[in-house]
Amino acid sequence: xxxxxxxxxxxxxxxxxxxxxxxxxxxxxxxxxxxxxxxxxxxxxxxxxxxxxxxxxxxxxxxxxxxxxxxxxxxxxxxxxxxxxxxxxxxxxxxxxxxxxxxxxxxxxxxxxxxxxxxxxxxxxxxxxxxxxxxxxxxxxxxxxxxxxxxxxxxxxxxxxxxxxxxxxxxxxx
Numbered sequence: 001x002x003x004x005x006x007x008x009x010x011x012x013x014x015x016x017x018x019x020x021x022x023x024x025x026x027x028x029x030x031x032x033x034x035x036x037x038x039x040x041x042x043x044x045x046x047x048x049x050x051x052x053x054x055x056x057x058x059x060x061x062x063x064x065x066x067x068x069x070x071x072x073x074x075x076x077x078x079x080x081x082x083x084x085x086x087x088x089x090x091x092x093x094x095x096x097x098x099x100x101x102x103x104x105x106x107x108x109x110x111x112x113x114x115x116x117x118x119x120x121x122x123x124x125x126x127x128x129x130x131x132x133x134x135x136x137x138x139x140x141x142x143x144x145x146x147x148x149x150x151x152x153x154x155x156x157x158x159x160x161x162x163x164x165x166x167x168x169x170x171x172x173x174x
Contacts, residue, residue: 012068012075017165022152024170032144035132038087041044042080043130046105047149049076049158050112052164053119057113096159104130115153120146147172 023044029036034044049072056065080101084094111118111126118126127142155171156164163169 011165012071013167013169015052015072015164015169016079018167018169019045019052022169024133025173027147027173032142032148033134034145035134037132038083040131042101043104043108044089045076046108047112047130048152049107050109051149051153052116052159052169053109054113055156055159055164063121064165112153115149123149169174 022115023041026098028034028040028044034040053069053072056069077098080093084097089097108130115123115126124142125148130140131145133142151173152171161168
């Protein structure tokens with residue numbers, strides 16, 4: 001039993017690391033002109049993982065998917081808490097911020113559930129709500145970000161269940 005939980009943790013950590021790599025892609029901060037902030041990085045992680053969670057939710061009758069979902073949720077927030085401690089936040093600030101992050105995550109997850117049905121304008125509003133652009137917002141828009149996540153969503157829904165559960169996310173934009 002212990003070997004299985006260690007194996008699952010390794011798989012979940014692999015998926016987390018792949019999501020983290022996607023979320024730290026330089027194109028978000030260069031081509032898409034997002035600000036490189038702690039909050040933007042977290043929201044990019046939330047958006048990336050939300051599309052996978054939506055896929056998992058569609059097959060939620062299987063107990064393995066529910067367990068995987070919960071373990072990934074716990075891992076993500078554990079990693080965020082560790083990062084906040086490394087930055088130097090204290091317990092009170094971390095507890096306050098974690099409550100807000102959980103709320104933000106669920107709002108993003110709900111938005112991602114019907115992302116495919118959103119109009120272009122409502123996608124812009126979604127990204128304006130959760131991702132900050134560099135100061136010169138008038139010169140940029142969210143079209144590149146929308147194109148990226150349209151392709152990412154399609155990629156996620158084309159993944160096999162086994163690929164998701166094994167943490168094999170090999171999305172390449174462009």
